[in-house]
Amino acid sequence: MLQLNPGVIIWTAITFGLLLVLLRATAWKPILKALDDREGNIRKSIERAEEAKREAERLLEENRKSRNEAEERAQQLIREAKELSEKVRSEAVSKAQVDANRLLDKARSEIERDKQQALEQLHGVVAELAVKAAEKILKESMDNAKQKKLVEGFLSTMEKN
Amino acid sequence: MIFGFITNLIAGTMANGSVRAVSDTVHASASHGESGSSGNWIIEHVADSHTLDFSPFGKIVLPHFAPIHLAGLTINMSLTKHVVMLWIVGVILFVVMKIAASSYKRSLIPGKFASAVEMLIIFVRDEIVIAAIGEKGRKFLPYFLTLFFFILFSNLFGMVPYASTPTGNINVTASLAIIAFLVIQISGIMQYGLGGYFKGLVPPGIPAFVIPVMVIVEVLGLFTKPFALCVRLFANMIAGHIVIFSLIGLIFIFGTIFIAPISIGFALFIDLLELLVATIQAYIFTMLTALFVGMAVHQEH
Numbered sequence: 001m002l003q004l005n006p007g008v009i010i011w012t013a014i015t016f017g018l019l020l021v022l023l024r025a026t027a028w029k030p031i032l033k034a035l036d037d038r039e040g041n042i043r044k045s046i047e048r049a050e051e052a053k054r055e056a057e058r059l060l061e062e063n064r065k066s067r068n069e070a071e072e073r074a075q076q077l078i079r080e081a082k083e084l085s086e087k088v089r090s091e092a093v094s095k096a097q098v099d100a101n102r103l104l105d106k107a108r109s110e111i112e113r114d115k116q117q118a119l120e121q122l123h124g125v126v127a128e129l130a131v132k133a134a135e136k137i138l139k140e141s142m143d144n145a146k147q148k149k150l151v152e153g154f155l156s157t158m159e160k161n
Numbered sequence: 162m163i164f165g166f167i168t169n170l171i172a173g174t175m176a177n178g179s180v181r182a183v184s185d186t187v188h189a190s191a192s193h194g195e196s197g198s199s200g201n202w203i204i205e206h207v208a209d210s211h212t213l214d215f216s217p218f219g220k221i222v223l224p225h226f227a228p229i230h231l232a233g234l235t236i237n238m239s240l241t242k243h244v245v246m247l248w249i250v251g252v253i254l255f256v257v258m259k260i261a262a263s264s265y266k267r268s269l270i271p272g273k274f275a276s277a278v279e280m281l282i283i284f285v286r287d288e289i290v291i292a293a294i295g296e297k298g299r300k301f302l303p304y305f306l307t308l309f310f311f312i313l314f315s316n317l318f319g320m321v322p323y324a325s326t327p328t329g330n331i332n333v334t335a336s337l338a339i340i341a342f343l344v345i346q347i348s349g350i351m352q353y354g355l356g357g358y359f360k361g362l363v364p365p366g367i368p369a370f371v372i373p374v375m376v377i378v379e380v381l382g383l384f385t386k387p388f389a390l391c392v393r394l395f396a397n398m399i400a401g402h403i404v405i406f407s408l409i410g411l412i413f414i415f416g417t418i419f420i421a422p423i424s425i426g427f428a429l430f431i432d433l434l435e436l437l438v439a440t441i442q443a444y445i446f447t448m449l450t451a452l453f454v455g456m457a458v459h460q461e462h
Contacts (some may be wrong), residue, residue, distance in 0.1 A: 005332045007237040008209065011244040012327075012336035019251045019311060024303040027258035031282060032302060034265035041269065 126158055203406040207399055209241045209330050215323055243330040250314045250327060258310070285309050285447065293451035297352075297458055301451075304344060308337070309447040316398055316439030320432065328442075329398040331391065338391035341450045346383070349457030361460035386453055390446055397442045401435040 133154060137147050213221040223240040230236075257278065264275035271279050290298040290305050298305075312328060319326025327333045349358040362379040363372060408428040412421050 002331055004335070005209065005237065005241070006234065007239060008241055008244060008330060008332035009336040009339070010236065010238065011240075012247060012333045013340060015244075015247045015251055016307070016311060016337065016340060019254065020304060020307045022255055023258055023307050023310075026255070027262045028303045028306050030262045030265055031258075031279070032286070034269055034271075035279065035283065035286075038269045 130154065203403055203410065206406055207325070207329055207402050209243050209332075211239060211241055213242055213245060213323075242325060243327045243333055246318060246325055247315070247327045247333065249324070250311065250318050253318075254310055254314050257314075281310070281313075282306060289444075289448050289451050293448065293455040294458055295455070298451065298455070301344070301348065301454060305447055305451055308341075308450065309443055312337070312394065312446050313440065313443035316443055317436070319398065319402060320435060320439070326398045326402065328394055329402060331395045334391040334395040337394070337446070338387035341390060341446075341453070342384070342387040344450070345387075345453045345457050348454045349460070352458045353460060358457070358460070386449075390449055394442050394446050397438055401431060401438055404431050405435075 130151075133150070137150065211223050211225065213223065215221065223242070223245065225239045226237070228235050228237045228239075261271075261275045261278040264272045285306055286302060289309070290302055294301065315328045315333075316326060318324050319329060328337075346358075349361075352358070353361055362383075363375045367375060405428050408424045408431065411424045412418070
C-alpha cells in the first residue's frame with residue numbers, strides 16, 4: 001500500500017500535464033475569458049446605468065431650474081405689466097385732467113374775450129346811437145330842457161349795463 | 162479509446178456476486194492460516210494492481226512493459242489499475258469541461274450545466290487563487306483549476322462501483338505533490354530570481370548565529386510542505402475506503418446476516434462522509450498549494 005512505484009508517479013505526471021495542456025486550451029481559456037467578459041459587461045452596464053442616472057438627475061435639476069426661472073420671469077413680466085398699466089392709467093388720468101383744465105381755461109378766456117369784444121362793440125353802438133339821437137334832437141329843435149332830459153335818460157340806461 | 166488496447170479479457174466466474182467475492186477473499190485469507198479478522202483482503206482492494214477487477218463479470222489484465230533501468234533506478238512503466246482510473250478521470254473531466262466551455266460559445270449567459278461548473282471555477286478563482294496569491298495568481302489559474310478538478314473528480318471517482326480512487330495511491334498524490342513543489346519553487350524563482358528567492362527564504366532581521374539553523378529549517382520546510390500535501394490527501398482518501406470495507410467485512414467476520422443492517426447503515430454514513438471528504442480534500446490540496454505559491458511570490462510577508 002505504501003510502496004513507491006516510480007512508474008505510477010511518472011504516469012500521473014504525464015496524465016496531469018497532458019490534462020493541463022488540453023484543458024487550458026479547450027476549457028479554462030474560453031471559460032475564464034467568458035467570465036471576464038461577462039464581469040466586464042456587468043461592470044460596464046452598471047457604470048453606464050450610473051452615468052445615465054446622473055445625467056437624468058442633472059437634466060431634472062436643469063429642468064427644475066429653468067422652470068423656476070421661467071416662473072420667476074413670468075411673475076416679473078406680470079408685475080411689470082401691472083406697473084406699466086398703472087402708470088399708463090395714471091398718466092392718462094392726469095393728462096385728461098390737464099386737458100380738461102386747459103379746455104376749461106381756454107373756454108373761459110374765450111368767453112372773456114368775447115364779452116370784452118361785445119362790450120367794445122356795445123360802446124361803439126351806444127356812441128353812434130348817442131350821436132344819432134343828438135342829430136335827431138337837433139333836427140327836431142327841441143328845447144334844451146327836453147333835450148337834456150332825453151340824453152340823461154339814455155345815459156342812465158347805458159350805465160346800468 | 163482507453164480500452165482499445167485491452168484485448169485479453171479473461172472471463173471470471175459469472176455466478177459470483179460482488180459480495181460473494183468479498184466473502185471468498187475473507188475465507189481465502191482465513192484458510193491461509195490467518196485469523197478471520199485479517200485485513201489483507203481490504204488492502205488488496207485499496208492497493209494498486211495490474212488487473213482491473215470487474216468480478217463477477219471478469220478481469221482485465223493490463224499490459225506489462227519491460228522495466229526501464231535509468232541511473233540505477235528501476236522504473237516499471239507498466240499500466241496499473243490506478244493509472245487507468247486516472248485516464249478515465251481525465252477523459253471525464255475533459256468531456257465535462259468541454260461541454261461547459263461550449264455553452265459559452267453560444268452566449269455569455271451560461272446554461273444550467275455550465276452554471277454549476279462555473280460556480281466551482283469562480284470559487285477556485287476568487288476564494289482560493291486570488292485570495293491566496295493576489296492578482297498575480299491569474300496566470301497560475303489553469304494549473305490550479307486543473308489541480309482542483311482533477312483531485313475532486315479522482316476523489317469522487319472512488320465512489321463509483323468497480324472504480325477505485327487514484328488519489329488513494331500514494332504514488333499519485335506524490336506525483337501531484339512533486340508538481341506542486343515545482344510550481345511553488347518556480348513561481349518564487351520567477352518572482353525574485355534564483356538568488357533572491359533562496360536568500361528571501363530566511364526572514365530578515367534575525368541574529369547571525371541563528372541563520373544556519375534557520376536555513377536548515379526553511380529548506381526542510383520546502384520539502385515537508387508538499388510531503389504533507391501528499392500524505393494528507395492519500396491518507397484521507399484511503400481511510401474512508403478502508404473503513405467502508407471494514408464495516409462490510411464485519412458481516413463476514415461475524416458470519417451472520419443480522420449484523421448487515423448495522424454494517425450497511427454505518428457504511429452508508431461513511432459513504433456520505435466520503436463525498437464531503439472528497440470535496441474538502443480537493444479544496445485543501447488546492448488551497449494549501451495556492452497558499453505556498455502565495456508565500457513564495459510574496460516573501461515580504
